[in-house]
Amino acid sequence: MPLPLRTAHTADLDPAELRAVRSLLDEAFDGDFGDEDWDHSLGGMHALVRDGAGPAAHGSVVMRRIRHRGRWLRTGYVEAVAVRADVRRTGLGGQVMAALEGIVDRAYDLGALSASADGAPLYTARGWQQWSGRVCALSPDGIVHLPEEEGGVHLRPARTGRPLDPDHELVFDWRDGDIA
Numbered sequence: 775m776p777l778p779l780r781t782a783h784t785a786d787l788d789p790a791e792l793r794a795v796r797s798l799l800d801e802a803f804d805g806d807f808g809d810e811d812w813d814h815s816l817g818g819m820h821a822l823v824r825d826g827a828g829p830a831a832h833g834s835v836v837m838r839r840i841r842h843r844g845r846w847l848r849t850g851y852v853e854a855v856a857v858r859a860d861v862r863r864t865g866l867g868g869q870v871m872a873a874l875e876g877i878v879d880r881a882y883d884l885g886a887l888s889a890s891a892d893g894a895p896l897y898t899a900r901g902w903q904q905w906s907g908r909v910c911a912l913s914p915d916g917i918v919h920l921p922e923e924e925g926g927v928h929l930r931p932a933r934t935g936r937p938l939d940p941d942h943e944l945v946f947d948w949r950d951g952d953i954a
């Protein structure tokens with residue numbers, strides 16, 4: 775039987791629960807998960823699976839804006855997907871992603887995420903599409919090209935609406951830390 779999964783807004787997770795999720799992320803990313811990454815994962819909806827040892831799997835979706843062909847698309851941006859090392863490849867990552875995809879499909883024009891090398895096989899197996907076009911961002915000084923983000927960006931287009939065209943760039947909204 776799959777472990778129960780809970781979805782909750784950041785505002786509905788108590789401080790102890792948030793601390794436990796942060797510890798899961800610190801361990802899962804092997805020390806490569808910083809305060810800005812944590813900040814990026816807050817303020818939206820979390821999907822959380824717990825087992826007897828505490829948080830076992832987590833991911834969140836937060837709202838961002840991505841401009842494409844003149845429209846600023848309301849984008850559900852997936853952050854901080856991680857599964858505790860001892861329970862990987864048991865379907866928990868997929869369970870978390872299914873919950874987040876449901877939120878993206880119901881609430882946003884577009885789903886997007888930036889995949890780590892570990893994460894990419896999970897997302898492509900679930901139908902997320904690697905973006906082959908240019909990635910830019912609207913910085914405080916204007917639009918800047920982000921070639922280092924290209925290749926990692928994966929999208930889940932809305933079932934309705936104009937298809938995304940890789941001949942036209944994506945322009946991400948700005949934030950501190952990693953833009954994508």
Ligand SMILES: CC(C)(COP(=O)(O)OP(=O)(O)OC[C@H]1O[C@@H](n2cnc3c(N)ncnc32)[C@H](O)[C@@H]1OP(=O)(O)O)[C@@H](O)C(=O)NCCC(=O)NCCS
Binds near residue numbers: 855
């Ligand atoms: C990436 C991660 C979240 C995957 O979680 P998981 O619970 O192991 O994933 P699942 O068991 O749900 O995998 C579902 C499917 O995704 C694919 N998949 C997941 N991890 C994979 C891997 N390392 N290599 C190849 N395929 C993989 C497979 O198709 C898998 O199905 P299968 O096990 O039947 O072959 C987990 O490895 C992790 O926490 N890694 C460290 C943190 C990280 O990099 N997070 C992603 C940030 S973008």
